[in-house]
Amino acid sequence: MMFKSILPRIHGLFTVRNLVIAVPMVWLFALAAAPLLLVLDISLAHMNITSVSSIWHWADDELTLKFNFGNYLYLGDDSLYFKTYLSSLTFAAVTTLYCLVLGYPFAYFIARAPAHLRSVLLMLVMLPFWTSFLLRIYAWKALLSDNGVVNQGLAELGLVSSPLHMMHTSFSLTIGMVYAYLPFMVLPLYATLVKLDGRMLEAAADLGASPFKTFWLVTVPLTKRGIIAGSLLVFIPAFGEYVIPELLGGPRTLMIARVLWDEFFSNNDWPMASAVTIVMILLILVPMALFNRYNDETKLGDKS
Amino acid sequence: MAPVIANTDPDVLLRIEGVSKVFDGVVKAVDNVSLSVSKGEIFALVGSSGCGKSTLLRMLAGFETPTSGRIYLSGQDITDLTPYQRPVNMMFQSYALFPHLSVWDNVAFGLRRDGLRKAELAERVDAMLSLVQLSKYGKRKPHQLSGGQQQRVALARSLAKRPTLLLLDEPLGALDKKLRETTQFELVNIIEQVGVTCVLVTHDQEEAMTMASHIAVMDEGYFLQVGTPDEVYEMPNSRLVASFIGNVNIFEGKVDEDEPDHITVRCPECTHYVGHGISGVPGMNVGVALRPEKIQLSAQQPNKAHNWCEGEVVEIAYFGAHTTYHIKLNTGMNLKVQQANLTRKTADDLTWGDRVFAHWSRDAMVVLTE
Ligand SMILES: Nc1ncnc2c1ncn2[C@@H]1O[C@H](COP(=O)(O)OP(=O)(O)OP(=O)(O)O)[C@@H](O)[C@H]1O
Ligand SMILES: [Mg+2]
Numbered sequence: 001m002m003f004k005s006i007l008p009r010i011h012g013l014f015t016v017r018n019l020v021i022a023v024p025m026v027w028l029f030a031l032a033a034a035p036l037l038l039v040l041d042i043s044l045a046h047m048n049i050t051s052v053s054s055i056w057h058w059a060d061d062e063l064t065l066k067f068n069f070g071n072y073l074y075l076g077d078d079s080l081y082f083k084t085y086l087s088s089l090t091f092a093a094v095t096t097l098y099c100l101v102l103g104y105p106f107a108y109f110i111a112r113a114p115a116h117l118r119s120v121l122l123m124l125v126m127l128p129f130w131t132s133f134l135l136r137i138y139a140w141k142a143l144l145s146d147n148g149v150v151n152q153g154l155a156e157l158g159l160v161s162s163p164l165h166m167m168h169t170s171f172s173l174t175i176g177m178v179y180a181y182l183p184f185m186v187l188p189l190y191a192t193l194v195k196l197d198g199r200m201l202e203a204a205a206d207l208g209a210s211p212f213k214t215f216w217l218v219t220v221p222l223t224k225r226g227i228i229a230g231s232l233l234v235f236i237p238a239f240g241e242y243v244i245p246e247l248l249g250g251p252r253t254l255m256i257a258r259v260l261w262d263e264f265f266s267n268n269d270w271p272m273a274s275a276v277t278i279v280m281i282l283l284i285l286v287p288m289a290l291f292n293r294y295n296d297e298t299k300l301g302d303k304s
Numbered sequence: 305m306a307p308v309i310a311n312t313d314p315d316v317l318l319r320i321e322g323v324s325k326v327f328d329g330v331v332k333a334v335d336n337v338s339l340s341v342s343k344g345e346i347f348a349l350v351g352s353s354g355c356g357k358s359t360l361l362r363m364l365a366g367f368e369t370p371t372s373g374r375i376y377l378s379g380q381d382i383t384d385l386t387p388y389q390r391p392v393n394m395m396f397q398s399y400a401l402f403p404h405l406s407v408w409d410n411v412a413f414g415l416r417r418d419g420l421r422k423a424e425l426a427e428r429v430d431a432m433l434s435l436v437q438l439s440k441y442g443k444r445k446p447h448q449l450s451g452g453q454q455q456r457v458a459l460a461r462s463l464a465k466r467p468t469l470l471l472l473d474e475p476l477g478a479l480d481k482k483l484r485e486t487t488q489f490e491l492v493n494i495i496e497q498v499g500v501t502c503v504l505v506t507h508d509q510e511e512a513m514t515m516a517s518h519i520a521v522m523d524e525g526y527f528l529q530v531g532t533p534d535e536v537y538e539m540p541n542s543r544l545v546a547s548f549i550g551n552v553n554i555f556e557g558k559v560d561e562d563e564p565d566h567i568t569v570r571c572p573e574c575t576h577y578v579g580h581g582i583s584g585v586p587g588m589n590v591g592v593a594l595r596p597e598k599i600q601l602s603a604q605q606p607n608k609a610h611n612w613c614e615g616e617v618v619e620i621a622y623f624g625a626h627t628t629y630h631i632k633l634n635t636g637m638n639l640k641v642q643q644a645n646l647t648r649k650t651a652d653d654l655t656w657g658d659r660v661f662a663h664w665s666r667d668a669m670v671v672l673t674e
Contacts, residue, residue, distance in 0.1 A: 199400040202367055205387040206394050207414035208465065217413075221404045 036281070043274035044068055052270050071275035080259075081276070085283065087254040091170075092239040095177040099185040099234045100227065102178065107189035107226075111196070122190065125183050137176055137247050144172050144248075168250030176248040177238055184237075185230040192226030193219075228291055236284050256280055317343045317501045318364070318469055323373030324525075325359050333359040335525035336373070341518070346495060346502040348512035351522030352548070357505040358397075360522075361471050364503060365394045377469060388417075393467035397474045399458040401446040407457050408433070408442035414465040432460040435494060452483055459491065463498055470495070472504045476511065488514055509549045513537065521545050542674040546593040553599075553639050554672070555592040562586050568610065569671065572635045577610035579666035584673060591672040596628065596642035598668035601660045612663035615639060617654055629654065631662055 044067045046053040057064045075081045110121045128136060143149045144166040151163040166172050200222065204214040220227070242257035249255060256276065263273035318341040325334040333356045341347045349357045362368045364375065366387035375383045382390055393414070401410050412429045420428070433439045436456035446454055455475065462470060475491060476484045492515050495502055506512050512519050513533040520530045521544075529536055529545045540546035543554060557571030562584060569576040569592050576592045584590065606612040618638070619630035624645070631639040641662055654660060 197400070199396055199398070200402060202365075202387070203394075203396060203400040203402070204413070205367075206365055206392075207461070208388045208417035209413075210388055213417065218402060222402075224404075 039274045039277055042270055043071055043278050045271050047269050047271050071272050074272070075275060075279060084254040084256050084259050088239055088256040089283065091173065091177065091255065092235050094174060095181060095238045096231050096235045098174065098178045099182050100231060103182055103185035103189055103230065107186045107193050110190050111193035125186050128183065134243065137180065137244055140172065140176050140179070140248060141167065170253050173245055173249040173253045176244045177241065180244060181234040181238055184233040188229040188233065189223065189226040192223040196222055228294065232287065232291055235287065239284060240280060315342045316340045317378060319376040321374045323363060323370045323375065325363060325368060326371045332525050337527055339520065339530065341501060341503060344499055344501055345517045346492070346504055346515055348504045348506060348516035348519045349522055350506055350509050350512045350519060353507060355522045356525040357522055358473055361473055361503060361505050364469070365392055365471055366390050391468040392471060393462040393465055394471040394473065395458050395462040395475055397477055399454050401454060401457055403446055406442065407438065407444050407446065410446065410457055411460045411464050414461065418465065428464060432464045436460045451478055452487060455479065455487065459494065463500065467500060470500045470502045472502060474506055475504065491515070521548060539670055540593060540672065543591050543672050546672060551596050551640055553594045553596065555594065557590060557592060559584055559586050559588050559590055567671065573633050573637055574613040575610050576669060577666050578669050578671055582671050582673065593670045593672055594664060594668060596640040599641045599662050599664045601629065601641055601643060601654065601662055603660065605661055606663040611666065612661055614659065614661050617656055617658045617660060620656065631660060
């Protein structure tokens with residue numbers, strides 16, 4: 001009886017559909033889930049002088065798991081970690097906000113441009129990707145340093161008597177981050193704005209909505225998906241950004257990725273570094289989960 | 305010439321004076337159109353695809369600015385007002401309901417812009433929804449409704465602000481034939497209940513005839529004829545109008561006698577004795593328009609000198625209530641004849657290849673000079 005009911009089920013596992021899904025599933029597991037589990041494993045271990053202890057113990061036919069929560073407890077003890085997480089979240093949020101405020105009109109303008117100009121304008125948005133990321137961030141150094149292009153210009157115009165100190169401040173860091181991540185905001189916004197039905201805007205105007213009201217009550221809600229997608233695309237990598245804070249940030253611009261680097265390469269404390277990473281991922285999962293829930297709610301609305 | 309004065313006739317609500325619209329400097333979408341629409345009537349614009357109906361309607365709504373000419377509403381010049389300043393609402397061709405708002409909020413959208421008090425707003429939205437029989441559907445999103453229900457939401461939304469003028473662009477275009485017919489009456493009922501003046505665009509001449517009190521037939525941006533449905537149908541002023549509105553047979557011929565109470569027209573097929581006079585001269589080329597349903601068929605040769613011809617049945621289309629025959633005349637002309645099926649089909653009905661005589665009365669035809 002049992003056997004009879006299980007057999008077709010096992011057979012059902014090997015349908016073409018499941019086999020097709022299996023390929024990306026295996027891929028995802030090998031490249032995302034497995035390394036993550038490994039990091040989780042290490043974060044619960046001890047650091048011996050040169051090697052990481054194992055949480056798995058096999059002795060007398062017994063498998064014991066020993067979790068060391070010390071790393072996590074230490075994260076809570078030392079307020080520097082908390083401050084750094086908070087500061088990273090703030091920088092990421094500010095970057096996202098600036099990107100949105102700058103990127104929306106950008107994307108709007110491209111989407112409303114004549115069709116033959118759109119691809120050219122999109123190309124211009126993507127143009128920076130053609131040169132090295134590192135090089136572009138370095139260029140900001142040349143622009144913003146005390147004897148950089150901006151200060152020279154200001155001095156020549158007689159607007160400042162001594163150079164403005166811009167490098168290695170939160171100002172230079174924010175500029176660099178917004179500059180680097182702007183395209184990631186513009187592209188998804190453009191994708192939703194270009195699909196926006198012009199008759200919706202006419203209908204709103206017809207019903208007495210001023211252009212501003214129309215934008216706020218119709219355009220923005222109908223491009224919500226682009227706003228959310230763009231914000232996530234900026235927020236998540238900005239939160240863990242290492243290179244830009246390293247080059248443009250200063251001693252006061254705390255970013256979690258730099259702490260991570262120090263734990264790994266200066267302190268050589270892999271379990272601590274792993275614990276920092278796991279908490280980082282948890283912090284990112286929250287906005288992701290919210291987005292997913294929104295996605296599920298609006299899925300129905302898309303099939304119309 | 306006296307300056308153009310906004311209408312003073314209190315019955316005229318909408319007045320269009322010499323309005324033209326040229327796109328990109330070359331496409332003349334609307335060409336010097338003048339028109340007045342009385343209070344409370346449903347006015348239909350019909351015409352083939354691309355003749356400029358939507359463009360004219362969009363100028364009334366304010367989405368397009370006329371290249372020249374003025375538009376007056378209740379005597380006030382509204383030509384330069386933006387869409388959101390006009391007391392005009394439009395029901396869009398494919399409804400353009402806001403997908404992110406519920407049915408209730410869609411209907412409330414326009415009223416909210418007027419800053420109504422909450423209680424009054426709710427009352428008016430509820431009244432609108434019950435008018436279109438959708439009270440139970442207020443919480444749904446547009447995509448959760450059928451096509452006919454969406455159409456009614458769109459109507460409720462455009463009526464909610466009690467516009468002075470309601471514009472309808474192909475209001476039934478997205479519905480299937482069966483639903484269209486029932487909806488036509490429903491729509492007219494609601495519009496009459498509210499008492500709003502309407503300009504309706506359609507490419508379906510039957511829809512225009514059933515719904516409207518006046519029809520303008522458009523072609524290439526200008527008006528061919530404006531009149532009541534029966535005027536346009538029974539007294540078309542040109543070959544174009546005659547063939548656009550309904551089915552028609554047109555005989556080409558020359559005026560033979562021209563008397564005040566009748567004329568005769570000699571055509572290759574037969575001689576027409578027409579019971580109305582025209583302003584023309586003998587010898588001029590005219591067309592004689594004859595509707596298929598105004599022709600009778602018989603097996604015997606009619607006992608009169610005019611208004612009949614002989615031919616062979618080459619095509620029979622049975623529609624249940626009536627049958628359309630194509631009769632091939634000696635000249636090669638194909639005469640369409642529609643006969644009501646007064647009795648049930650019998651074996652000795654007309655069939656392919658039969659020779660028949662088609663005849664009609666002196667008041668069946670219209671002489672067309674254009
Ligand atoms: N924005 C525009 N730019 C250029 N030409 C246009 C524009 N809008 C309409 N036209 C042209 O104006 C003419 C009239 O168009 P319109 O949309 O008014 O036709 P219509 O009578 O509504 O046709 P349909 O029954 O197919 O909807 C067409 O030749 C069309 O190509
Ligand atoms: Mg149209």
